[in-house]
Amino acid sequence: MTSAPEAGTPLPPGRAGSNRILQYVLHYRWRYGGGMVALILATIASLLPPVVIQRAVDDLRDGIAMDSLAQYAGLIAILAVVEGTLRYYSRMVVSGTSRMIEYRLRDDLARHLMALDHNYYVHARTGDLMSRATNDLQAVRDVLGPSLVDMSRILVVGVAGILFMLFIDVRLTLIALVYLPVVIGLMSFFETNVEHRFMEVQEQLSHLTDRSQENIAGIRAVKAYAQEDAEIASFAQANEEMRGRAMRLALYHSGLFPIMGVLTGAGTLLVLWVGGHDVVAGRMSMGEFVAFNFILAVLANQLMAVGWVVAMAQLGTVAIRRVNEVLRTVPSVLDGTGTPPPLPVRGEVEFTNVSVAFEGREVLHDVNLRIPAGATVALVGGTGAGKTTLAGLLVRLSDPTGGSVCLDGVDVREWPLPLLRDSVAFVPQEAFLFSDSIRENISYGRPEAGDAEYDLATRISRLSNDLKDLTDGLETTIGERGVTLSGGQKQRAALARALMKQAPVLVLDDALSHVDTQTEEQILEGLNDVMAGRTTILIAHRTSTLRSADLLAIIEGGTIVERGSHDELLAADGVYARIYREQLDAERRAQEQADIDLGGGGA
Ligand code: DGT
Ligand code: MG
Numbered sequence: 015m016t017s018a019p020e021a022g023t024p025l026p027p028g029r030a031g032s033n034r035i036l037q038y039v040l041h042y043r044w045r046y047g048g049g050m051v052a053l054i055l056a057t058i059a060s061l062l063p064p065v066v067i068q069r070a071v072d073d074l075r076d077g078i079a080m081d082s083l084a085q086y087a088g089l090i091a092i093l094a095v096v097e098g099t100l101r102y103y104s105r106m107v108v109s110g111t112s113r114m115i116e117y118r119l120r121d122d123l124a125r126h127l128m129a130l131d132h133n134y135y136v137h138a139r140t141g142d143l144m145s146r147a148t149n150d151l152q153a154v155r156d157v158l159g160p161s162l163v164d165m166s167r168i169l170v171v172g173v174a175g176i177l178f179m180l181f182i183d184v185r186l187t188l189i190a191l192v193y194l195p196v197v198i199g200l201m202s203f204f205e206t207n208v209e210h211r212f213m214e215v216q217e218q219l220s221h222l223t224d225r226s227q228e229n230i231a232g233i234r235a236v237k238a239y240a241q242e243d244a245e246i247a248s249f250a251q252a253n254e255e256m257r258g259r260a261m262r263l264a265l266y267h268s269g270l271f272p273i274m275g276v277l278t279g280a281g282t283l284l285v286l287w288v289g290g291h292d293v294v295a296g297r298m299s300m301g302e303f304v305a306f307n308f309i310l311a312v313l314a315n316q317l318m319a320v321g322w323v324v325a326m327a328q329l330g331t332v333a334i335r336r337v338n339e340v341l342r343t344v345p346s347v348l349d350g351t352g353t354p355p356p357l358p359v360r361g362e363v364e365f366t367n368v369s370v371a372f373e374g375r376e377v378l379h380d381v382n383l384r385i386p387a388g389a390t391v392a393l394v395g396g397t398g399a400g401k402t403t404l405a406g407l408l409v410r411l412s413d414p415t416g417g418s419v420c421l422d423g424v425d426v427r428e429w430p431l432p433l434l435r436d437s438v439a440f441v442p443q444e445a446f447l448f449s450d451s452i453r454e455n456i457s458y459g460r461p462e463a464g465d466a467e468y469d470l471a472t473r474i475s476r477l478s479n480d481l482k483d484l485t486d487g488l489e490t491t492i493g494e495r496g497v498t499l500s501g502g503q504k505q506r507a508a509l510a511r512a513l514m515k516q517a518p519v520l521v522l523d524d525a526l527s528h529v530d531t532q533t534e535e536q537i538l539e540g541l542n543d544v545m546a547g548r549t550t551i552l553i554a555h556r557t558s559t560l561r562s563a564d565l566l567a568i569i570e571g572g573t574i575v576e577r578g579s580h581d582e583l584l585a586a587d588g589v590y591a592r593i594y595r596e597q598l599d600a601e602r603r604a605q606e607q608a609d610i611d612l613g614g615g616g617a
Contacts, residue, residue: 034122034341035154035334038115049107050166056100057170061178063090064308068182072301105163112159116151122341123147131347132411141224146340149219150333157330164323168316175313182306183289183298190285190310193277197317201324204270208328211263216336218256225249231495270321278314285310347410352428359437360387360422361518361549363408367417370403377403379572381417385565387518390550392560394590395569401553402443404569405521408551409438421519439517441525443553445508447496452481453488455496456510463514474540475510476533477503501528509537519549531558538562557594566590 039046070086127143179187229236229245236245289306292298363385370378378400385391393401406412407419410426419426426434447455456471457463468488472478480503484490496504505528512520520541526534538559541550554560561580568576568589576588583590 033338035115035119035158035338038118039158042111042115045107045111046162049104049111049163052100052104052107053163053166054170056097056104057167057174059093059097059100060171060312061174061309062093064178064305064312066090066093067308068299068301068305070301071304072299075300105160108163109159112155112162115158116155119154119337119341120147120151123151123337126341126343129345130343131345132406133346134343139220139224141222141227142220143340144227145216145220145223146336150216150336153329153333154337157327157333161323161326161330164319165327168320168323171313171316175309175316178309179306179313182302182309183292186285186289186292186298186306189288190281192284193281197274197277197320200270200273201320204266204321205324205328207266208263208325209332211259211266212329212332214259215256215263216332218252218259222249222252222256225252267325270324271318274318274321278317282307282310282314347413347431349431350426350428350434352424354433355422355424355429359433359518361437362387362420362422363519363549363551364420364423365404365407365417366420368404368407368414368419369416370400370407370412371415376415377572378414378569379416381569381573383567383574383577385549385551387422387549388547389565390545390552390563392552392554392563392566393569394554394560394566394593399569400572401569402523405440405523405551405553408519408521409435409440436515437517438519438521439512439515440521441505441508441512441523443523443525443527445496445504445525447492447499447504447507449492449494449496451486451489451491452477452484452507455492455507456488456514458511458514460514467514467516470544471510471513474513474537474544475506476529476537476540477506477510480506502530502533505529506537513544517548519551520545521551521553523553524555526554526559531556534559557597 066086066089070083073082073086123146127147130138176187176191179190226249229249236242285307289298289303293300293303363383365381365383368378368381369376381404383391393404395401403412407414408421408426410431413427421429421434421437448458453468456468456477460467469478472481472488481487481490490498492498492507496507499507505525509522509525512522512525526537529537534556535558542562552559552563557580560566564579565577566580566583567574568583570589576583576586576590578586580590584594
């Protein structure tokens, strides 16, 4: 059998077609087995008192001594204690196991969500994932715990009860169960309906979670556009839809229970009538009649719960499917299995005939670029040109659809992912900070860093100037996603974080766009020192930033159309020269406008 991996050991991410939940159930088969045995014994213990009562009643008719009556009573009491203990044990074991499975699944889900790549999150919705990781996981636990116990109990009581009844009187048993076919028909009707309704409820819940999450995360945009009322109205509408769906589910969910009550009640009535006649006619003893009714009552009690349990099982099935859907997604970026590259990493980067397409649309094609170890290369191009996409290939945010990307002569797809990502410090276009202290944020991934490293990173990123103004310096907590910092501060914190890694390759994806020109120049100057001998890929729009690069690669129409140093490209008088002149013009006009404004204000 496939043994489930211990929580804490990395799982092979989502083998397609594997059913993680079933694997766990099989893994705990002995615990489940123990619980089931206890359950069966408890059930038998619960069905024995009627037999004792049968004897007692028959003995009573024949006239017995008080002390043998006390013996019967004592026996029933002992049976009750045995049953209770066994039932407690089985419920404890099975519920406990379901919680263990829940814990492992939660662990797996978290691990899997970390393993899934950029592409997955382009399509996934946060709220939906949150809903699956919480509500659905709970439903899975319930079905593998309490619901499983209930289902098994009903099954065992059903089979054992019917056997007991058959043993007493076959004809009466058939009469008592005349309604069973109706029950089975009803069950299948409710089953499909509950499943559909529950699916609808969970989908709407995902949608609601998603909306709340977006509204809270995007509260600034909501307020800036005065959309509070509109958002509230649209949320209310979604919530109303949720209520409607939940009510429809409740209709089916609770419907079977009372119907079962009526049916079992009718069965009991028939038995009383027919059985009563049998006793009067002497075809059945009084004891048998009492015992039969007793068992029937136990059975009816259990059957009434069938509706409830069927519904629960249905909910569980849907939830299992939704959790498995996430677990089964195979990440498209998998750890390389080739021979590891030689260490230490030098930082030579080479793009060969690289093309990238998103959903059939080609964004980059036939890109060739070699960056010698230690060089600084700038990627230049209009917005949407594919600069981020190209740089992202190096850390495998996605993989190229054609061609190859090599670091130190080894295809990045062959690299072990952790080593690859340790070797390349990537400062993304949108700085992301966690709601933690600045220290925790910049030491992200390097918790063991010492003071000297913090000093260097904050000095080069010029974050040190801001730290003086912050109440607690490095220990200042910066709110969710760094809301208490300015755009430029966030970018510099992200830069400091990347510098802490001291990786052989640094990628700055428009990482200084919110920093003023003067500070930017200071940062680049400082970077020159720390990056000596290391490779830097610089993406920027300002030509003042770009001119320091050894090589500029101009991307247009999905490929590199020009390359060379700043001076060479100006001399060539091509695309770069045009961009440069346009920027100079714009700056000059801005300056003139400022002079006019100043002059006008002074007059
Ligand atoms: P920027 O940052 O505005 O200066 O532009 P670039 O040059 O960094 O552009 P980039 O690489 O982010 O995007 C190039 C094109 O590819 C653009 O049309 C958007 C598209 N694209 C980028 N990432 C994805 C993705 O994950 N999925 C899809 N479907 N399209 C993407
Ligand atoms: Mg970009």
